Amino acid sequence: MSYRELATRPVLAWSAVAVAGRLPVAMAPLALVFLVRERPGGYTLGAVLAAAYVIGEIVGAPLLGLRLDAERARPQLAAGLAVGAAAFTALGLLADAHPLVLGALCVLAGIGPAAVPGGLRALLTSLVPERSVTQAMSGESILIYGVWAAAPALATGIALGAGPAVPLLLMGALMLLSIAGLWTLPVGWTTEPPEKGVSARRVLARVWPVYVLGAAGLCLLALAELVLPALLEQRGIALGWAGPLLAGFSVASAVGGFVYGLRSTWPGTLAAQSAALVLTVCAGIALVAVVPWTAGIGIVLALSGLLMAPSSLTRNLALRRLLPPSALAAGYSLMYAAVGAGYAGAGALAGWLLTVVAPSTAILYGVGLTVLLVAVGAAGERRLTARAAQSDALAEEARKVLR
Numbered sequence: 001m002s003y004r005e006l007a008t009r010p011v012l013a014w015s016a017v018a019v020a021g022r023l024p025v026a027m028a029p030l031a032l033v034f035l036v037r038e039r040p041g042g043y044t045l046g047a048v049l050a051a052a053y054v055i056g057e058i059v060g061a062p063l064l065g066l067r068l069d070a071e072r073a074r075p076q077l078a079a080g081l082a083v084g085a086a087a088f089t090a091l092g093l094l095a096d097a098h099p100l101v102l103g104a105l106c107v108l109a110g111i112g113p114a115a116v117p118g119g120l121r122a123l124l125t126s127l128v129p130e131r132s133v134t135q136a137m138s139g140e141s142i143l144i145y146g147v148w149a150a151a152p153a154l155a156t157g158i159a160l161g162a163g164p165a166v167p168l169l170l171m172g173a174l175m176l177l178s179i180a181g182l183w184t185l186p187v188g189w190t191t192e193p194p195e196k197g198v199s200a201r202r203v204l205a206r207v208w209p210v211y212v213l214g215a216a217g218l219c220l221l222a223l224a225e226l227v228l229p230a231l232l233e234q235r236g237i238a239l240g241w242a243g244p245l246l247a248g249f250s251v252a253s254a255v256g257g258f259v260y261g262l263r264s265t266w267p268g269t270l271a272a273q274s275a276a277l278v279l280t281v282c283a284g285i286a287l288v289a290v291v292p293w294t295a296g297i298g299i300v301l302a303l304s305g306l307l308m309a310p311s312s313l314t315r316n317l318a319l320r321r322l323l324p325p326s327a328l329a330a331g332y333s334l335m336y337a338a339v340g341a342g343y344a345g346a347g348a349l350a351g352w353l354l355t356v357v358a359p360s361t362a363i364l365y366g367v368g369l370t371v372l373l374v375a376v377g378a379a380g381e382r383r384l385t386a387r388a389a390q391s392d393a394l395a396e397e398a399r400k401v402l403r
Helices: 009-036 042-065 074-093 099-111 116-126 130-161 166-182 200-206 208-235 239-260 270-288 294-322 325-353 359-402
Strands: none
Touching: 009 042, 009 074, 009 099, 009 116, 009 130, 009 166, 042 074, 042 099, 042 116, 042 325, 074 099, 074 116, 074 166, 116 130, 116 325, 130 166, 130 239, 130 294, 200 325, 208 239, 208 270, 208 294, 208 325, 208 359, 239 294, 270 294, 270 359, 294 325, 325 359
């Protein structure tokens, strides 16, 4: 199937809802920094507020994702977006409030819509035939990386041009638009009833290696985004290059997602693809730590970005293959929490390492941690895939006997 066949009215409506719902999420960290930067210690407070927002997402994704009703998900997704819209709007209107109030609103803004990405992904795959799932998920990846490429410039431009509270108010309005758009989509998606006596939590826990690989991938993104300014300073390169270099990384990721979706299958198992892609990105990020030239850093980041989206796609496709349909939305939400935890953990580690070692060394330590996570996740996923194949073979034999 080609991407052209995705241009149906339901998929285009889904895309509009996804952009309106995800753009506020992508803008949030930088918008929160600009909101309070003129206060005493504003940058530190902004970093704390951004961390509180991410913690809210990490907590909310599994908590709410497990409670999504697949066949009537729309009211739950709308309620989550409404909480996010109210919290972002309150942050914009109460910019001078006590830091504890702002922190509580940030946590609420993170928790409320945290299950929405997982629910929307499950809804997207229900809108296309099974043979088109890879292209649909590649299209989603292109869309999301495009949003993440545009969000920093949008948040910065609006905060500096119109006022620090305006981005938060816009983010609230976008989430409200996303709620309205939900009513152009199906109320939910049909699933097979869960097997009797099988706990959903147990089913989700069994696929832990996929979540570990997801966390590993976002560790690399955190290293690229959070340590790059310090690395440029170490190399004597103007800090203004950080934005274009990271934008190039995001654009390349969108291109990589597009290329991956041109084929329905690629050589090797999804587990092998995921591990190989993340390890190759690891090599690229490690190379960034030693390349002394701006052009060289840009080229290496772009080449690494080409593989970042496909590595994410393989993990989501693996979840789809390993989980029953009734658990997919919860599984995607847990993946969202896992990658958030990977980003936050790597960011915290990088922040501490920058106080004791050079930025280039901090990147290499972070890459070492990522390689360890990949080894653990790949080994676990290999055993998981083998058990799934064995179960499928036994089920097929049982069907033949019954015939």
